[in-house]
Amino acid sequence: DSGVTQTPKHLITATGQRVTLRCSPRSGDLSVYWYQQSLDQGLQFLIQYYNGEERAKGNILERFSAQQFPDLHSELNLSSLELGDSALYFCASSPTDTVGELFFGEGSRLTVL
Amino acid sequence: SQQGEEDPQALSIQEGENATMNCSYKTSINNLQWYRQNSGRGLVHLILIRSNEREKHSGRLRVTLDTSKKSSSLLITASRAADTASYFCATASNTVSWGNLIFGKGTKLSVKP
Numbered sequence: 001d002s003g004v005t006q007t008p009k010h011l012i013t014a015t016g017q018r019v020t021l022r023c024s025p026r027s028g029d030l031s032v033y034w035y036q037q038s039l040d041q042g043l044q045f046l047i048q049y050y051n052g053e054e055r056a057k058g059n060i061l062e063r064f065s066a067q068q069f070p071d072l073h074s075e076l077n078l079s080s081l082e083l084g085d086s087a088l089y090f091c092a093s094s095p096t097d098t099v100g101e102l103f104f105g106e107g108s109r110l111t112v113l
Numbered sequence: 114s115q116q117g118e119e120d121p122q123a124l125s126i127q128e129g130e131n132a133t134m135n136c137s138y139k140t141s142i143n144n145l146q147w148y149r150q151n152s153g154r155g156l157v158h159l160i161l162i163r164s165n166e167r168e169k170h171s172g173r174l175r176v177t178l179d180t181s182k183k184s185s186s187l188l189i190t191a192s193r194a195a196d197t198a199s200y201f202c203a204t205a206s207n208t209v210s211w212g213n214l215i216f217g218k219g220t221k222l223s224v225k226p
Contacts, residue, residue: 002155033213043156043201043216056213090155099143099205099214104155 003027006091006105014113018079021108025072025093031055032074033094033102034066038087049074050097081112118217119202125223132189134220136202137182143205145178146214147187150199159187159200194226 003026013019025032034046036059045058049068060066063081068074078085088109092102120135138145144163148156162169162178162185169176175188189196199221203214 002157004155035216042218045213045215048213058213088153092156101146101158101161102156102214104148104157106155107153109153 002103002105004091004093004103004105006089006108008108009106010109010111012111012113013081015081015083017081017112018077019081019110021076021078021089021091021110023074023076023091023093023105025074025091026103029093029095029103030072031094031097032068032072033092034060034074034076035090035092036087037090037107043090046076048097055097078110081110083112086110086112119200119220121220122218123221123223125225126192128192128194128224128226130192130224132192132196132222132224134187134200134202134222136185136187136217138185138202138204138217139183140204140206142180145176145185146203146205147174147176147185148201148203148216150201150219152198156201189222192222192224194224196222197224198222 005024007022030051033048036044046060047066048056063079066076088107090107092104146161147159150156160171173190178185199219201216201219203216
C-alpha cells in the first residue's frame with residue numbers, strides 16, 4: 001500500500017460527459033502528479049501540483065483541468081469526454097517538488113462509451 | 114512524448130534465470146528510476162540512480178547507468194514467478210529542479226515456474 005488513495009477505481013461514462021477523479025496523497029507529501037496510461041501512448045505526464053500551486057504541465061488537453069486543495073488532495077476534471085480518453089489515470093505523490101521517488105495510487109480506470 | 118525506451122518490449126524466462134532489461138534515453142538527466150507494474154495496478158518504485166552514479170544494488174536488483182551512452186540496465190537475478198510484471202524506466206530532467214518523470218513504454222517480463 002503506497003498510501004496514495006484514488007477514487008473512483010472504475011468509471012464508465014458516455015461521450016460528451018464530464019467526470020472528476022480524486023486523489024489523496026501520502027501523509028506529508030506536498031506534490032501531486034497526474035499521469036494517463038493508455039495502450040498506445042504509454043504513461044503520459046499530465047500535470048504536477050506542489051502545495052496548491054501548479055508546478056509543471058505536460059500533455060494535458062484543454063478539456064482537462066486539475067487543482068490541489070488546501071488539504072493537499074487533488075482532483076482531475078475531464079470534460080467533453082471522447083472515446084480516446086478511455087485510460088487508466090494515475091495519481092502519484094512525493095514529499096517535495098523535486099523529482100525523486102514517486103508513490104503511485106492504484107489508478108482510476110475510465111471507460112468512455 | 115517518451116524519453117526512455119526499454120528493450121526488449123517483452124521477455125520470457127524460466128524461474129531461476131536472470132532477466133536483463135535495457136533503457137535508452139535522449140536528454141541529460143538528474144536521475145533515472147525503475148518502476149514495476151503488475152497488470153492493471155499502480156506503479157511501484159524499485160530503485161533510483163543519480164547521474165553521478167554508475168551502479169546500484171537493491172536485493173536481487175542491479176541497475177547500471179552509462180550517461181555517455183544515455184543508457185541504463187536493470188538486472189533481476191534468480192527470477193521468481195512473482196517477478197512477472199511490466200518494468201518501466203523513468204527519467205528526471207536536469208534542466209529544472211522540479212517537474213515530472215518521463216516514462217518509457219516498458220518491458221513486459223514473464224517468469225515461468
